[in-house]
Amino acid sequence: MIEPVLALRPRPLLAALSLLLFSAAAAAQSGPAPVRFLLTFDDGPAAAVNDNPTVHILEVLAHNQHQDHIKAVFFTQTRAWHGGGTEMGRWLIRREYAEGHVIGLHTATPLHSNHRFMSRETLDATMQLGVDDLKAETGVAPKLVRPPFWAYDADTLASYHAHGLHMLLTDLNANDGKIYGINFSWHKRSNMLKHLAETRKRWAAGDMPSVDGYTPVVVTFHDVNTYTSSHIEEYLDILLDVARELNVPLADKPFYDNHDELERAALAATINSTDVKPRLPGLWNWLWQ
Ligand SMILES: [Zn+2]
Numbered sequence: 001m002i003e004p005v006l007a008l009r010p011r012p013l014l015a016a017l018s019l020l021l022f023s024a025a026a027a028a029q030s031g032p033a034p035v036r037f038l039l040t041f042d043d044g045p046a047a048a049v050n051d052n053p054t055v056h057i058l059e060v061l062a063h064n065q066h067q068d069h070i071k072a073v074f075f076t077q078t079r080a081w082h083g084g085g086t087e088m089g090r091w092l093i094r095r096e097y098a099e100g101h102v103i104g105l106h107t108a109t110p111l112h113s114n115h116r117f118m119s120r121e122t123l124d125a126t127m128q129l130g131v132d133d134l135k136a137e138t139g140v141a142p143k144l145v146r147p148p149f150w151a152y153d154a155d156t157l158a159s160y161h162a163h164g165l166h167m168l169l170t171d172l173n174a175n176d177g178k179i180y181g182i183n184f185s186w187h188k189r190s191n192m193l194k195h196l197a198e199t200r201k202r203w204a205a206g207d208m209p210s211v212d213g214y215t216p217v218v219v220t221f222h223d224v225n226t227y228t229s230s231h232i233e234e235y236l237d238i239l240l241d242v243a244r245e246l247n248v249p250l251a252d253k254p255f256y257d258n259h260d261e262l263e264r265a266a267l268a269a270t271i272n273s274t275d276v277k278p279r280l281p282g283l284w285n286w287l288w289q
Pocket of ligand 1: 042043106112148149
């Protein structure tokens with residue numbers, strides 16, 4: 001009974017060769033995980049009853065020429081007088097959640113107020129309001145927060161954490177926020193190319209988290225922006241195009257399309273300490289750090 005087993009044992013040279021081939025294959029697979037774009041939308045929902053930009057974005061995410069049923073993270077302003085604080089706004093938050101998107105918190109103040117300029121007491125109160133507002137609409141507490149103007153410090157983070165919130169910044173930024181005083185960009189592609197080229201360096205160095213076999217690359221838009229809304233399909237195209245140009249390997253499905261997977265990826269990309277100094281796109285580093 002022993003002999004057949006011995007006969008199956010590979011000769012030393014063959015064993016060494018197969019080990020070498022196996023190691024080479026393993027090395028080829030051990031590079032950074034392919035990229036998946038994690039789309040996020042700030043400042044919404046919009047309140048318009050007709051031609052609502054948030055509604056249009058939801059429709060394009062659900063059906064477009066690249067990938068149907070894309071899921072995104074919406075960083076909502078639950079008490080915005082012209083948005084989330086209206087009947088239409090609340091209905092849209094429920095719709096976003098019902099369609100499988102992840103609902104995060106941006107503000108729970110009538111205006112787009114800077115969390116860093118609030119006392120800890122005021123910030124705690126507004127975080128609690130926001131968590132309660134979202135729980136009332138979706139039935140679940142939000143896990144993600146994004147600070148207005150990307151502005152945070154140790155106190156801000158402590159308040160977020162005390163309310164079960166984790167802070168997600170961004171890798172790519174469409175620079176479409178209305179705070180610039182413009183709501184369009186002639187430089188959509190060159191801007192995304194620049195931000196992805198920066199991100200690619202961190203990806204290649206293995207400095208980005210990988211979750212479920214993918215590297216989430218966070219992209220920020222503003223769903224209240226009518227220009228963004230009417231160009232969102234073009235933006236999806238641009239993301240795929242600049243990834244090709246920069247030789248960034250993408251997942252078979254380059255955008256997240258599952259709520260739980262999306263939330264796991266977003267949580268893995270959060271910043272939980274002021275010791276970490278993430279690069280913010282554009283002028284924001286210069287402004288806050
Ligand atoms: Zn904002």
